[in-house]
Every structure is written in C-alpha cells, then in structure tokens.
Amino acid sequence: MNKAQLHLHACLECDLLIDMPDVISHRTNVHCPRCNHSIAMGHNNAKQYVLAMSFTALILMVIACTFSFISFSSNEQIRTINLLQTFTELYTQEYYFVAVLVFSFILLLPTLYLTSVCLIILSTYRNFEILPSVWLGKLMSYILPWSMAEVFLIGVLVALIKMTSMADISLESSFWAYVIFAPLFTHIVSVIDSHRLWDWIEQARASPHG
Amino acid sequence: MVNSIKPKTAANSGLVNCRVCHQLAPITTTHCQRCSTALSSRVKNSVQISLSLLVTSILLYIPANIYPIMSTELLGKTTESTIIGGIILFLEHGSYFIAVVILIASVIVPIAKMFALAWLCYCATRADDIKQYELTKLYRVTEFIGKWSMVDVFVVSILVALIQLGEIMSIKVGFAATAFAAVVIMTMISAHQFDTRILWDKVD
Numbered sequence: 001m002n003k004a005q006l007h008l009h010a011c012l013e014c015d016l017l018i019d020m021p022d023v024i025s026h027r028t029n030v031h032c033p034r035c036n037h038s039i040a041m042g043h044n045n046a047k048q049y050v051l052a053m054s055f056t057a058l059i060l061m062v063i064a065c066t067f068s069f070i071s072f073s074s075n076e077q078i079r080t081i082n083l084l085q086t087f088t089e090l091y092t093q094e095y096y097f098v099a100v101l102v103f104s105f106i107l108l109l110p111t112l113y114l115t116s117v118c119l120i121i122l123s124t125y126r127n128f129e130i131l132p133s134v135w136l137g138k139l140m141s142y143i144l145p146w147s148m149a150e151v152f153l154i155g156v157l158v159a160l161i162k163m164t165s166m167a168d169i170s171l172e173s174s175f176w177a178y179v180i181f182a183p184l185f186t187h188i189v190s191v192i193d194s195h196r197l198w199d200w201i202e203q204a205r206a207s208p209h210g
Numbered sequence: 211m212v213n214s215i216k217p218k219t220a221a222n223s224g225l226v227n228c229r230v231c232h233q234l235a236p237i238t239t240t241h242c243q244r245c246s247t248a249l250s251s252r253v254k255n256s257v258q259i260s261l262s263l264l265v266t267s268i269l270l271y272i273p274a275n276i277y278p279i280m281s282t283e284l285l286g287k288t289t290e291s292t293i294i295g296g297i298i299l300f301l302e303h304g305s306y307f308i309a310v311v312i313l314i315a316s317v318i319v320p321i322a323k324m325f326a327l328a329w330l331c332y333c334a335t336r337a338d339d340i341k342q343y344e345l346t347k348l349y350r351v352t353e354f355i356g357k358w359s360m361v362d363v364f365v366v367s368i369l370v371a372l373i374q375l376g377e378i379m380s381i382k383v384g385f386a387a388t389a390f391a392a393v394v395i396m397t398m399i400s401a402h403q404f405d406t407r408i409l410w411d412k413v414d
C-alpha cells in the first residue's frame with residue numbers, strides 16, 4: 001500500500017473515492033460529495049471527551065442496574081421493580097427468546113460498546129492492550145446497530161403514560177439514571193465516527209506491547 | 211447534464227473497501243490487512259439475501275398480528291389483546307397519544323420498511339433508470355427507523371414486569387411478542403445486507 005492510498009477513503013454507501021483532509025476542523029462534517037453520506041466529523045479533543053463521557057455513561061449504567069426502577073401501587077398493594085426485572089420476568093414466563101433480546105438490546109450491548117471504546121482509548125495512552133483493539137473495534141461495529149437504549153427509553157415513557165391511568169406510579173433513582181444514560185449513549189455514538197475509531201486502534205496497536 | 215467521465219470509485223480503481231474498518235486494499239486481497247474481515251467489492255448476493263429475509267419477516271408478521279401480544283388478568287377475568295386490538299382499545303379509552311405511538315411503531319414502520327426494502331431490491335435488479343440519490347436516502351431512512359419498531363416489545367416487557375399483583379391485576383406475555391421481535395430483527399438484517407453501492411454501479 002502506497003502513501004497516497006492512506007488518505008483515500010471509499011464511501012461506504014456509493015463506493016466513490018474521496019481524498020480525506022488531514023485535519024477536520026471542530027464540529028464540521030465530511031460528507032460524500034455524491035451521495036451525501038456522512039463520513040467523518042471533526043472534534044478537537046475527541047479522545048478525552050469520549051473517554052470521559054463513556055465513563056459517565058458506564059457509571060450511570062451501574063446505578064441503573066443497582067437501584068429500583070419504577071414502583072407501582074394499586075389497591076394498597078405496592079410492587080417495585082428494578083431494571084433487570086424487565087427481562088427476568090419474561091424469562092420466568094418462559095419467553096426466553098424475547099427475554100434474551102431485551103437483555104442484550106438495552107443492557108449488554110450498550111455496556112459492551114462503551115467498555116470497548118474505553119479499553120481502546122486507554123490502550124492508546126498506556127503501553128499495552130488489555131484486549132486486542134482490532135478485535136474490540138470489530139465487535140463495536142457489529143453491535144452498534146443493535147444497541148437500543150433510546151428506543152427502550154421511549155418504551156418506558158409509553159408504558160408510563162399507559163399506567164398512570166390505572167394506578168399510582170413513582171419513579172425511582174434507577175429510572176432517572178437510565179433517562180440520562182440513553183441520550184448520553186446516543187451522543188457518544190454520534191461523536192465516535194468509524195474513521196476516528198480506527199485511527200485510535202492504529203495508535204493502540206502502534207504502541208509497544210509490554 | 212450527461213457526464214461522460216466515469217466517477218472514480220474503489221471498484222473501478224482496482225481497490226476494495228473493508229466494510230468494518232473502512233481501509234482500502236488492492237482488489238485481489240481476500241482478507242483485510244488491518245481487521246482480517248473477509249473482503250469483497252460488493253456484498254455477495256445482497257439482493258437475494260435481503261429479499262429472502264424480507265419474505266421471512268412478512269411471514270412472521272402474520273402470527274405477530276393474529277396471536278395476542280399480552281393478556282391482562284383483572285380480578286380473575288382474562289382479556290387477551292393483539293397489537294391492533296390494543297390500539298383500538300386505546301382509541302376507545304381516549305388515549306390518542308399512545309394509540310398513535312403504538313400505531314406508528316408497530317404497524318406503519320414495519321410495513322413501510324417492508325415496502326421500502328422491496329422497492330430497493332426491485333430497483334437494484336430490474337429497473338434501468340433509477341434515482342440513486344433518492345433511493346440511498348430511502349435506504350438511510352429504512353435503516354434508521356428499523357430499531358424503533360422494538361418500542362412495542364419493550365412496552366410489553368415493562369408492563370409484564372411491573373403489573374404483577376397476583377389475582378388483582380397481572381399481565382402475561384403472548385406469542386405475538388416473540389413473532390414481532392423476530393420481524394424487527396429480520397427486517398433489520400435485511401436492510402443491513404442490502405448494498406447501496408449496487409445502485410450507484412448503474413451510473414455510467
């Protein structure tokens with residue numbers, strides 16, 4: 001591979017060859033001139049920013065899993081659930097397929113995605129890879145379409161509107177953690193474009209293994 | 211304006227683009243040097259795979275609508291509701307907002323998606339004079355709205371978890387939830403397998 005090819009990029013949606021600029025200024029997008037597919041977005045200190053945001057999101061996820069989610073009372077009976085019960089209840093009703101899907105889409109995959117990006121960024125700073133970065137990058141590109149944190153949030157809101165007419169609902173701390181987590185996750189995903197991600201992976205690999 | 215110069219694409223420059231890490235490699239390379247993903251200039255049999263998954267999802271959409279998505283037990287009396295039945299129930303109760311959200315997420319979006327994918331597959335194989343830019347836009351919308359159909363499954367999962375007060379009031383899942391989740395997954399993979407680059411290959 002010669003040097004000129006390193007700056008070439010083929011649009012994923014229309015295969016047009018594009019010369020990538022060396023520096024993309026802050027908050028400007030590089031679009032494919034033919035099909036307008038967004039290829040890269042400039043950010044001044046994406047690495048620190050993404051690392052900080054991902055840590056925040058991971059902490060919020062831990063909070064969302066530890067405390068109670070929503071409590072529901074009707075006729076002097078109270079039921080409080082935590083986030084995990086949204087799929088364990090499906091599991092006990094023997095709907096294993098749906099239970100596994102809900103678990104992966106709202107919890108496992110977003111967490112894996114954030115953990116992977118944190119590990120990749122950390123290995124660009126430190127001189128060793130905890131897990132192979134290339135492998136993590138591939139994993140991230142496969143799980144991204146299946147992370148549905150924001151969809152789940154809308155689902156929760158719809159369910160809440162549905163239930164307020166039936167009983168008293170009170171929202172617990174874990175609910176608020178997830179309310180912040182879902183938009184934050186969407187924001188992080190929008191900052192990590194694959195162009196930049198693979199740059200980080202190259203950096204992580206370039207650092208000597210120790 | 212007819213442009214006589216062919217636009218420079220990776221394929222006609224003897225290069226192949228990695229779908230995972232977006233690195234270019236000479237067209238004869240079988241695996242990406244950086245991420246060792248199998249390389250091919252276009253997704254192989256993309257339209258056939260998309261279409262077959264699309265047919266699967268259409269077939270699964272039938273049980274998703276026939277069987278109940280959940281059954282509510284209120285003071286010993288059990289009522290089962292399908293997706294459409296649930297929407298009608300909300301309209302009767304006057305909760306138009308939820309009715310519209312569920313209608314959009316579980317009826318309009320999946321059906322629109324199926325039509326969009328069918329149209330894309332048709333244009334990619336049969337039609338000669340196609341509007342690449344508009345079709346690519348259609349594809350992007352299809353890919354974006356895909357996961358939003360899962361809203362209904364999530365609503366059911368929350369209701370089932372929360373409303374468990376034994377005899378007084380409890381909710382159970384129905385088979386339609388499984389079928390509907392499968393519909394969403396099938397249409398998502400179908401959209402993912404469709405390669406928009408074959409639309410642009412028709413530009414001469």
